[in-house]
Amino acid sequence: MDSDRIKGSWKxxxxxxxxxxxxxxxxxxxxxxxHRDYLIGKVQERYGIAKEEARKQVEAFEKKL
Known part of the structure; x- marks a missing residue:
């Protein structure tokens, strides 16, 4: 799902x-x-994981959408 669709369906x-x-x-x-980059940063911060791992998790989540 692209970022425009994510913004439109945020709720x-x-x-x-x-x-x-x-x-x-x-x-x-x-x-x-x-905002994808902000979400990646928050996943990284809250779960204490590397930025690359957080990015991979967010990408996998986006694919499930």
């Missing part, structure tokens, strides 16, 4: 993101609001 996708990464707060997701 529906937000719930699925919270299921995938439960450590992300509502504030985190409100700040992300469809």
């Amino acid at each position: 529906q996708i937000k719930g699925r993101i919270q299921q995938e990464w439960g450590e992300l707060s509502d504030d985190d997701l409100s700040e992300a609001e469809g």
Whole structure:
């Protein structure tokens, strides 16, 4: 799913993101609001993983959409 579609469907996708990464707060997701790089950074921060691993996880999530 491309970034324009993610931004357009953010409210529906937000719930699925919270299921995938439960450590992300509502504030985190409100700040992300469809911005992929911010989401990658928050996944990295909350889960203490490398940026490349967070990027891979977000890409895999996007493919599931």
